[in-house]
Amino acid sequence: MSGLRERKKAKTRxxxxxxxxxxxxxxxxxxxxxxxxxxxxxxxxxxxxxxxxTKEDTxxxxxxxxxxxxxxxxxxxxLHPTEALRAAIRQGMDALTAEEWELESERQRLxxxxxxxxxxxxxxxxxxxxxxxxxxxxxxxxxxxxxAVRAWAGAVVGVVLATYQTAIGAPLPQYLEILDQxxxxxxxxxxxxx
Numbered sequence: 072m073s074g075l076r077e078r079k080k081a082k083t084r085x086x087x088x089x090x091x092x093x094x095x096x097x098x099x100x101x102x103x104x105x106x107x108x109x110x111x112x113x114x115x116x117x118x119x120x121x122x123x124x125t126k127e128d129t130x131x132x133x134x135x136x137x138x139x140x141x142x143x144x145x146x147x148x149x150l151h152p153t154e155a156l157r158a159a160i161r162q163g164m165d166a167l168t169a170e171e172w173e174l175e176s177e178r179q180r181l182x183x184x185x186x187x188x189x190x191x192x193x194x195x196x197x198x199x200x201x202x203x204x205x206x207x208x209x210x211x212x213x214x215x216x217x218x219a220v221r222a223w224a225g226a227v228v229g230v231v232l233a234t235y236q237t238a239i240g241a242p243l244p245q246y247l248e249i250l251d252q253x254x255x256x257x258x259x260x261x262x263x264x265x
Contacts, residue, residue: 080122083112083114083122084123084134086112087119088129088132088134090108090112091103091108091126091130092129093177094111095177100130100185100188101185103126104126105120105126108126108129127188130185130188130191131192131195133195139160139163140206142159143155143156143159146159150210152210152211152223153223153227153257155210156206157251160247160250161247164246164247172243176239176240179239200228201215201224203223203224203227204220207223207224230250230253230256231253234246234249234250
């Protein structure tokens with residue numbers, strides 16, 4: 072029974088987020104109210120707040136994170152964390168429908184273009200570093216506070232941010248190609264000359 076309840080909650084959360092993103096695109100982020108989002112999702116404002124503490128949370132919540140974590144942990148143990156992450160991202164993104172990719176692109180655009188969301192995203196970046204450090208530590212049998220693990224996690228977050236800035240709104244195949252180039256660049260290091 073709890074599995075059904077969890078799926079129902081996930082479906083409601085996704086519906087609220089999808090309606091919020093569409094309203095933000097159509098009306099503007101600042102101009103859209105929680106009441107309008109709740110009405111579009113056919114839930115009460117109280118229900119909205121059970122799923123999202125603030126309007127900003129409808130944008131900063133990345134529904135792909137739990138999927139990527141599971142995919143990362145499912146990669147062959149001999150893969151380096153970077154290659155395991157690359158494979159997990161590709162698998163997760165390949166499973167997206169065109170509509171899901173459009174919503175994810177819209178979410179990324181909003182985060183990058185609305186100053187109040189960029190501030191909130193900073194907290195998520197630190198959480199992302201912690202999460203990636205935990206995953207890398209599991210894979211490499213190192214402690215999560217190991218400097219190499221933390222540096223790797225920070226570099227990966229930087230790669231993802233650089234990809235967002237370069238490929239926002241790109242079709243998914245192009246986005247994945249740019250992400251692969253960014254990971255190749257991370258692996259190669261920064262050359263002294265172009």
